[in-house]
Amino acid sequence: EAAVTQSPRNKVTVTGGNVTLSCRQTNSHNYMYWYRQDTGHGLRLIHYSYGAGNLQIGDVPDGYKATRTTQEDFFLLLELASPSQTSLYFCASSPGQSNERLFFGHGTKLSVL
Amino acid sequence: QQKVQQSPESLSVPEGGMASLNCTSSDRNFQYFWWYRQHSGEGPKALMSIFSDGDKKEGRFTAHLNKASLHVSLHIRDSQPSDSALYFCAASEANSGTYQRFGTGTKLQVVP
Numbered sequence: 001e002a003a004v005t006q007s008p009r010n011k012v013t014v015t016g017g018n019v020t021l022s023c024r025q026t027n028s029h030n031y032m033y034w035y036r037q038d039t040g041h042g043l044r045l046i047h048y049s050y051g052a053g054n055l056q057i058g059d060v061p062d063g064y065k066a067t068r069t070t071q072e073d074f075f076l077l078l079e080l081a082s083p084s085q086t087s088l089y090f091c092a093s094s095p096g097q098s099n100e101r102l103f104f105g106h107g108t109k110l111s112v113l
Numbered sequence: 114q115q116k117v118q119q120s121p122e123s124l125s126v127p128e129g130g131m132a133s134l135n136c137t138s139s140d141r142n143f144q145y146f147w148w149y150r151q152h153s154g155e156g157p158k159a160l161m162s163i164f165s166d167g168d169k170k171e172g173r174f175t176a177h178l179n180k181a182s183l184h185v186s187l188h189i190r191d192s193q194p195s196d197s198a199l200y201f202c203a204a205s206e207a208n209s210g211t212y213q214r215f216g217t218g219t220k221l222q223v224v225p
Contacts, residue, residue: 004156033212041115042201043157043215058212090156098205098212099145099164104156 003027006091006105014113019078021108023091031094032074033102034058034066036087043090049074081112116140117204119216127224132189134219136202139183143204146178146185147213151199160187160200192223 004025013019025032033048045058047066055066063085065077078085088109092102118137126132136146145164149157163169163176163185170176175188185204189196199220203213 035215040217042117042119042217043203045212045214048212059214092156098208099162101147101159101162102149102157102203102213104158106154106156 004091004093004103004105006089006108008108009106010109010111012111012113013081015082017078017081017112019081019110021076021078021089021091021110023074023076023105024072025074025091025093025103026072027093027103028071029093029095029103030071031096032068033092033094034064034074034076035090035092036060037090037107038087046076078110081110083112086110086112115217116143116214117202117216119200119202119219121219122217123220123222125222125224126192128192128194130192130223132192132196132221132223134187134189134200134202134221136185136187136204136216137183138185138204140204140206141183142206143183143214144180144207145205146176147203147205148174148176148187149201149203149215151201151218153198157199157201189221192221194223194225197221197223 034046035043049068091105148160151157202216205213
């Protein structure tokens, strides 16, 4: 089973604060993703990457930056956090093509007060 | 606009019963479909994929795909309390470099 580890598990910040969510996968997958989960919206893709140094925009990228520093590590950055970014964030990885299964981490619950 | 819609929003079935979940896409470019299951406090986990028209069976789970109507369903027979979870349908295009788009989810409760 592919391993995807996210940190922190929970994070509370204030409006305008700076937040970095971390994700590491240990299965040499090429693709990594950041999704947010909200009731009534399901999972929505923020950013994804198909390798170190690469970044692609998903469906809801506004207010988020991301960086893939290595094959294993993918970070999501909120530089001026807003209450609308309160959500459950999931990182996922997959070997390659879009039709391959995604492996998800346990998620990070972010609250922006 | 959500490109992948799921119904019902929630579903309650008795233990041992059949649960049927539906998923409809609004984009004819979607060719590949996955079902994921998420237990409370965990990340989603892939259940099964279906890429061709017709039925695909894996144990108690059967997926059905009709590409002409852009409809995919998941049927769980002999439902168990451990099947209680949030179920997501995900769809993707045939082109490389694209990504899976998820539906809004169906919350299944199996009542003992």
